[in-house]
Amino acid sequence: MSVVSPSVTVRAPAKVNLHLGVGPRRPDGYHDLVTVFQALSLHDDITVRAAPELTVRTRGEGAAFVADDQTNLAYRAAVALAAWANHGSGLDIDIDKAIPVAGGMAGGSADAAGTLVAVAELWKLDIDRAALSALAADLGSDVPFILYGGTALGTGRGEQLVPVLSRGEFHWVLALADGGLSTPKVFAELDRLRDGRPEAGPGEPARPDDLLAALASGDPHAVAPLLYNDLQPAALGLKPALRRTLRAGTEAGALGGIVSGSGPTCAFLCADQDSAVAVAAELAGAGVARGVRVAGGPVPGAKVVDHG
Ligand SMILES: C[C@](O)(CO)[C@H](O)COP(=O)(O)OP(=O)(O)OC[C@H]1O[C@@H](n2ccc(N)nc2=O)[C@H](O)[C@@H]1O
Numbered sequence: 001m002s003v004v005s006p007s008v009t010v011r012a013p014a015k016v017n018l019h020l021g022v023g024p025r026r027p028d029g030y031h032d033l034v035t036v037f038q039a040l041s042l043h044d045d046i047t048v049r050a051a052p053e054l055t056v057r058t059r060g061e062g063a064a065f066v067a068d069d070q071t072n073l074a075y076r077a078a079v080a081l082a083a084w085a086n087h088g089s090g091l092d093i094d095i096d097k098a099i100p101v102a103g104g105m106a107g108g109s110a111d112a113a114g115t116l117v118a119v120a121e122l123w124k125l126d127i128d129r130a131a132l133s134a135l136a137a138d139l140g141s142d143v144p145f146i147l148y149g150g151t152a153l154g155t156g157r158g159e160q161l162v163p164v165l166s167r168g169e170f171h172w173v174l175a176l177a178d179g180g181l182s183t184p185k186v187f188a189e190l191d192r193l194r195d196g197r198p199e200a201g202p203g204e205p206a207r208p209d210d211l212l213a214a215l216a217s218g219d220p221h222a223v224a225p226l227l228y229n230d231l232q233p234a235a236l237g238l239k240p241a242l243r244r245t246l247r248a249g250t251e252a253g254a255l256g257g258i259v260s261g262s263g264p265t266c267a268f269l270c271a272d273q274d275s276a277v278a279v280a281a282e283l284a285g286a287g288v289a290r291g292v293r294v295a296g297g298p299v300p301g302a303k304v305v306d307h308g
């Protein structure tokens with residue numbers, strides 16, 4: 001008789017940055033940010049169960065581009081939590097991906113956050129939110145937000161979070177690009193563009209009060225013109241074809257469009273669900289994206305959805 005050990009499945013969301021202000025490069029190589037994150041209904045599902053050894057297996061969207069070894073962020077999350085708990089790290093981690101790899105939507109971060117929550121549940125650890133967030137921040141700047149979910153203002157490297165009041169549901173269309181963009185390369189390209197124009201050198205990024213007010217109003221027409229991303233010129237410089245994608249989204253009827261984080265996924269805010277479906281159909285037919293997805297936000301952060 002074979003005995004299958006109990007499993008825990010966690011659903012972890014993608015994110016979009018509605019505002020991404022990037023300060024100067026810090027001595028440690030990071031940049032101070034002021035960003036408004038929103039978690040979207042595009043998810044990776046992470047299932048963990050006890051096993052003799054620690055292994056990761058990825059399937060789904062872009063799985064061929066993910067290394068299932070010690071460099072995988074889910075693997076690193078399991079090692080970090082095992083060290084914190086003084087627990088053996090034998091686990092099977094199964095990742096079912098829907099979030100595009102290297103897409104600027106925090107896919108790897110979702111897998112890291114999902115693994116932290118799933119393994120904490122499997123091992124019944126008594127770990128509070130603050131300790132989990134500290135482990136998350138060590139794994140990557142976006143990982144704490146994926147634990148947090150909803151809509152939040154991020155500062156520091158993006159890991160210091162406070163909630164943002166956001167009324168109602170926002171309707172997004174995501175245009176997936178061919179190939180990814182490396183986050184460090186996009187930040188480096190921004191530094192290069194800025195070095196060429198020292199007079200335009202960045203100050204400390206400011207809090208986007210107009211956007212915060214628009215989010216509280218729940219009106220997508222007010223939010224759309226305030227979408228802003230300091231990394232966008234760098235992402236467009238590295239992938240010029242994205243200009244056509246952005247233009248096609250607004251021509252198709254989106255209220256506004258933006259490169260998501262470090263790109264190359266483009267995110268379009270639409271007036272309502274019907275408009276999002278229509279924009280997605282038109283973008284899919286226009287040949288400016290590898291694929292399109294419709295998603296809503298905000299949604300909760302990484303949470304347990306199943307015990308097997
Ligand atoms: C672009 C964003 O997705 C916006 O939310 C994040 O800033 C990136 O977050 P992430 O992918 O979790 O990034 P990390 O794994 O922490 O850092 C990867 C690399 O991105 C650059 N990086 C990241 C965050 C930050 N505040 N400043 C940076 O300069 C650094 O070169 C760093 O070595």
Ligand SMILES: Nc1ncnc2c1ncn2[C@@H]1O[C@H](COP(=O)(O)OP(=O)(O)OP(=O)(O)O)[C@@H](O)[C@H]1O
Pocket residue numbers: 065066067071072073074095100101102103104105106107108109111112142180181183261262263
């Ligand atoms: N579980 C994982 N899923 C995806 N990529 C991973 C994972 N673990 C490690 N990686 C590595 O991280 C790189 C970035 O992947 P990821 O999908 O997180 O990018 P991203 O969404 O652009 O990140 P962000 O928006 O946080 O900057 C990949 O090219 C891959 O080599």
